[in-house]
Amino acid sequence: MREAIAAHVRDGDTVVIEGFTHLICFAAGHEIIRQGRRDLTLCRLTPDLIYDQMIAVGCARKLVFSWAGNPGAGSLHAFRRAVEGKGPPLQLEEYSHFGMVARLSAGASRLPFWTMRNYSGTDLPAVNPAIRTVTCPYTGEILATVPALNPDVTVVHAQRSDAQGNAQIWGLLGVQKEAAFASERVIVVVEELVDQSVIRSDPNRTVIPGMIVDAVVVEPWGAHPSYAQGYYDRDNEFYIAWEGVSRDSAALSRYLEEFVYGVEDRRAYVVRCGGLERLRAAERVCAGVNYGF
Amino acid sequence: MKPSYSPAEMMTVVAARELSDGEVVFVGIGLPNLACNLARETHAPELVLIYESGAVGAVPERLPVSIGDPALVTGSLMVCSMADVFQCFLQNGRIQVGLLGAAQIDRYGNINTTVVGEYIAPSVRLPGSGGAAEIAIHAGRIVVIARLDRRVFRERVDFVTSPGRRAQRHGGSIGSTRVITDKAVLESDPESGELVLAALYPGVDAAEVAAGVGWELHSLGRLAEVSSPTDQELQLLREVLDPKRLYLKR
Numbered sequence: 331m332r333e334a335i336a337a338h339v340r341d342g343d344t345v346v347i348e349g350f351t352h353l354i355c356f357a358a359g360h361e362i363i364r365q366g367r368r369d370l371t372l373c374r375l376t377p378d379l380i381y382d383q384m385i386a387v388g389c390a391r392k393l394v395f396s397w398a399g400n401p402g403a404g405s406l407h408a409f410r411r412a413v414e415g416k417g418p419p420l421q422l423e424e425y426s427h428f429g430m431v432a433r434l435s436a437g438a439s440r441l442p443f444w445t446m447r448n449y450s451g452t453d454l455p456a457v458n459p460a461i462r463t464v465t466c467p468y469t470g471e472i473l474a475t476v477p478a479l480n481p482d483v484t485v486v487h488a489q490r491s492d493a494q495g496n497a498q499i500w501g502l503l504g505v506q507k508e509a510a511f512a513s514e515r516v517i518v519v520v521e522e523l524v525d526q527s528v529i530r531s532d533p534n535r536t537v538i539p540g541m542i543v544d545a546v547v548v549e550p551w552g553a554h555p556s557y558a559q560g561y562y563d564r565d566n567e568f569y570i571a572w573e574g575v576s577r578d579s580a581a582l583s584r585y586l587e588e589f590v591y592g593v594e595d596r597r598a599y600v601v602r603c604g605g606l607e608r609l610r611a612a613e614r615v616c617a618g619v620n621y622g623f
Numbered sequence: 624m625k626p627s628y629s630p631a632e633m634m635t636v637v638a639a640r641e642l643s644d645g646e647v648v649f650v651g652i653g654l655p656n657l658a659c660n661l662a663r664e665t666h667a668p669e670l671v672l673i674y675e676s677g678a679v680g681a682v683p684e685r686l687p688v689s690i691g692d693p694a695l696v697t698g699s700l701m702v703c704s705m706a707d708v709f710q711c712f713l714q715n716g717r718i719q720v721g722l723l724g725a726a727q728i729d730r731y732g733n734i735n736t737t738v739v740g741e742y743i744a745p746s747v748r749l750p751g752s753g754g755a756a757e758i759a760i761h762a763g764r765i766v767v768i769a770r771l772d773r774r775v776f777r778e779r780v781d782f783v784t785s786p787g788r789r790a791q792r793h794g795g796s797i798g799s800t801r802v803i804t805d806k807a808v809l810e811s812d813p814e815s816g817e818l819v820l821a822a823l824y825p826g827v828d829a830a831e832v833a834a835g836v837g838w839e840l841h842s843l844g845r846l847a848e849v850s851s852p853t854d855q856e857l858q859l860l861r862e863v864l865d866p867k868r869l870y871l872k873r
Binding site: 350351352375376395396397398399401402405409410413414415424425426427428431432435446447448449450451452453454457500501502503504505507508557559563564566569611614 | 652653675676677678687688689690691692693695696697702703704705706709713714733737742744745746747748749750751752753754755756757760761782783784785786787869
């Protein structure tokens with residue numbers, strides 16, 4: 331991870347660490363914090379705890395997002411302090427989820443923008459001039475548009491890949507595929523490295539092809555405290571505890587000292603957390619299908 | 624006499640009863656999540672739950688702690704990308720009911736979940752739209768869950784995150800908005816789009832409801848009656864669906 335972040339994430343970059351609740355690569359976020367990256371434009375539908383931590387340490391100049399809360403548990407207080415004028419300033423560029431998905435779809439297709447039926451009657455275009463309209467050349471209908479998002483680097487966490495980065499994901503897919511294809515550079519982080527024959531035995535499950543991947547990192551538990559379907563459950567107690575930790579900037583600093591700056595890598599983080607085995611997923615293996623011809 | 628159930632329990636039960644068996648419902652975070660799962664356990668076993676996270680036909684074996692919970696995937700009918708959720712399901716017109724929460728809601732059902740105060744330098748920064756803006760625009764009808772309070776039910780909201788008065792919807796037909804509160808149900812008037820009193824909960828009078836609303840609240844000519852939660856509904860909520868009180872905080 332250290333080499334992948336050092337090689338592919340630079341100060342001032344537009345960075346996407348995607349994953350909708352599922353497969354959020356905290357390991358990559360923590361390494362970016364340790365390497366002291368600055369002036370990043372951080373993009374994610376749901377900034378989640380990992381961007382709250384990156385905002386708290388000053389990695390971010392700007393946040394591009396659509397829902398900034400602690401899902402099911404409360405607020406992101408470092409984010410709120412920044413926006414409510416009680417912390418270091420942070421530029422915002424705000425959309426809805428559909429808008430963010432559309433931006434990445436345009437980026438992945440290398441189109442300049444994407445159209446939707448959306449935003450009429452909302453105040454979002456009034457605070458975000460990038461949300462505009464276009465007249466349909468076929469029907470005359472006014473459609474909403476959002477500009478393409480083409481990140482410098484995207485981190486995708488996946489359950490498994492081969493050494494080339496052909497990555498397979500199951501469970502919630504979020505917007506990982508679009509984000510990866512939209513990006514100039516792609517880092518794939520996996521729970522498990524498998525032989526290419528495993529990938530080839532089930533090609534429909536491949537979401538990210540190795541041909542667009544620049545670095546492959548094997549990092550078990552790399553998505554904790556989010557989850558990896560079939561590997562480990564979300565650490566919901568951590569999400570609930572974050573409400574108290576992030577509310578108090580001193581407590582947040584102590585957390586980062588202990589679990590981010592105070593550990594060398596993910597393996598050390600897992601040891602320091604202790605007891606993560608309690609989150610290990612139960613077996614619900616599917617039947618498989620016949621790919622024969 | 625103090626009722627034997629909490630306001631949050633009553634709201635959840637009433638919201639669950641809004642959903643008909645077989646309907647396709649877009650499930651939001653918080654109490655809507657609980658209401659949908661209660662409906663599925665009671666009168667609507669064939670309710671199709673779609674989450675913006677991509678789970679379609681979810682049958683969660685535990686109460687989802689978020690709308691991206693892994694239990695939404697296990698045993699579901701389909702798991703799709705978020706591009707498919709918003710384009711092939713929502714924008715395509717496949718969602719019959721959308722459930723939304725609200726930090727503020729105005730006379731015409733415009734909802735704010737973005738900021739309290741000015742957008743630049745707000746006094747409270749809320750999470751923002753998520754999928755709420757497009758759900759309000761594309762779902763066939765909308766069910767909102769919010770406690771009566773003049774700070775919430777306001778003449779004007781500070782920011783329109785999700786538009787009400789759903790006249791702008793393509794195709795022309797205006798879907799209804801029903802607002803499930805802790806004392807009464809409000810409903811959008813089909814002509815004006817204004818939220819009016821539609822039903823009172825047991826032991827509540829109209830003046831009590833009006834006191835929690837920041838505009839002059841009109842009412843339907845004939846108010847519907849809402850019955851208290853049944854023992855079965857309460858037992859499911861307390862012992863099966865939310866025993867740890869994740870949603871039904873005391």
